[in-house]
Amino acid sequence: MDRALLEALNGERAQRRAAVVVTKIASGTQRLVREAEITADPLSEAIEKTIRSGKSGIVETDDGEVFLNVHLPPARIVAIGAVHISQALAPMAKIAGFDIEIIDPRTAFASAERFPNVALHATWPEDVLKERPFDPYTAVCVITHDPKIDDFPLIAALKTGCFYVGALGSRKTHAKRVERLTEAGLSPAAIARIEAPIGADIGAANPGEIAVAILASVIEAFRKRKMFAERRGETEAA
Amino acid sequence: MAEPNVQNLDVLTTAERWAGEGRAIALATVVETWGSAPRPTGSHLVIDADGNFEGSVSGGCVEGAVVSEALDVIDAGVAKMLEFGVADETAWRVGLSCGGRIRVYVEKVN
Numbered sequence: 001m002d003r004a005l006l007e008a009l010n011g012e013r014a015q016r017r018a019a020v021v022v023t024k025i026a027s028g029t030q031r032l033v034r035e036a037e038i039t040a041d042p043l044s045e046a047i048e049k050t051i052r053s054g055k056s057g058i059v060e061t062d063d064g065e066v067f068l069n070v071h072l073p074p075a076r077i078v079a080i081g082a083v084h085i086s087q088a089l090a091p092m093a094k095i096a097g098f099d100i101e102i103i104d105p106r107t108a109f110a111s112a113e114r115f116p117n118v119a120l121h122a123t124w125p126e127d128v129l130k131e132r133p134f135d136p137y138t139a140v141c142v143i144t145h146d147p148k149i150d151d152f153p154l155i156a157a158l159k160t161g162c163f164y165v166g167a168l169g170s171r172k173t174h175a176k177r178v179e180r181l182t183e184a185g186l187s188p189a190a191i192a193r194i195e196a197p198i199g200a201d202i203g204a205a206n207p208g209e210i211a212v213a214i215l216a217s218v219i220e221a222f223r224k225r226k227m228f229a230e231r232r233g234e235t236e237a238a
Numbered sequence: 239m240a241e242p243n244v245q246n247l248d249v250l251t252t253a254e255r256w257a258g259e260g261r262a263i264a265l266a267t268v269v270e271t272w273g274s275a276p277r278p279t280g281s282h283l284v285i286d287a288d289g290n291f292e293g294s295v296s297g298g299c300v301e302g303a304v305v306s307e308a309l310d311v312i313d314a315g316v317a318k319m320l321e322f323g324v325a326d327e328t329a330w331r332v333g334l335s336c337g338g339r340i341r342v343y344v345e346k347v348n
Binding site: 001007013057 | 250251253254257265267269270278279280317319343345346347348
């Protein structure tokens with residue numbers, strides 16, 4: 001492998017973009033195919049399939065064996081709300097292998113003391129998303145209950161096609177939320193993607209249990225490849 | 239509570255850093271698996287000329303053999319394909335106790 005290729009690959013990974021390293025086994029020749037270059041690539045069909053499944057492997061071509069090594073962005077959880085549930089969710093998410101970030105403009109909640117060793121943004125989601133937008137490999141959990149904080153990232157998550165979108169709140173709270181999102185112009189299908197009440201239905205009753213329920217839902221959506229619109233039963237992203 | 243530094247666990251970032259330090263390195267990649275294999279295709283192990291390594295291509299069963307082959311690859315500059323099967327002293331020098339089979343591609347990083 002050329003160092004230039006290695007550096008370019010790591011660059012794509014740092015930018016949270018999918019990339020595939022194509023290696024001809026017999027000759028050892030290699031090339032990097034970036035997300036945006038896939039459709040124009042001679043092996044586009046095989047590469048697409050590899051990206052969809054997330055599984056690297058050897059394909060037989062006219063040139064002999066070719067190894068496709070797919071590098072997808074690591075799954076990331078963004079929690080809107082530096083609340084009690086997030087304090088439990090942050091260490092659990094890390095143990096399960098997810099990157100986690102927490103956003104909450106209320107500085108009393110979003111303090112380093114409450115969230116040691118966690119990527120914490122004590123500012124409005126609008127400002128964070130300008131610098132670090134959501135992508136399909138992001139799970140978004142909105143858990144402040146406050147529409148002023150929750151609604152913007154919720155709409156952004158649905159428009160981006162994030163692989164998981166969940167919102168905390170009672171059925172009554174969610175009914176009001178649905179009204180606001182409908183007024184904001186979101187389709188019923190898009191709104192239906194929100195998991196509310198948030199998390200797997202395990203009767204979770206306290207912050208730690210709710211964090212487990214949320215993580216279970218996120219893992220299910222991740223393993224069922226919900227970052228791809230067709231795997232959500234859509235022809236294209238909402 | 240001590241937590242592993244996830245940054246250090248990223249093999250390709252480690253490879254880039256080692257190459258940047260002027261170390262001669264090889265990259266080993268699982269390209270094919272059959273049956274029960276401990277690490278999925280695409281898994282990497284990076285090795286330097288002194289035999290230091292990061293990452294994994296199995297559950298620790300064949301890394302030793304891969305590292306020694308990688309030293310040859312670093313010397314000769316020619317990529318190699320290795321194959322490991324079930325641990326069996328008569329058939330394999332080293333192998334996988336889990337009963338699977340893997341192919342590992344070892345290449346020099348230039």
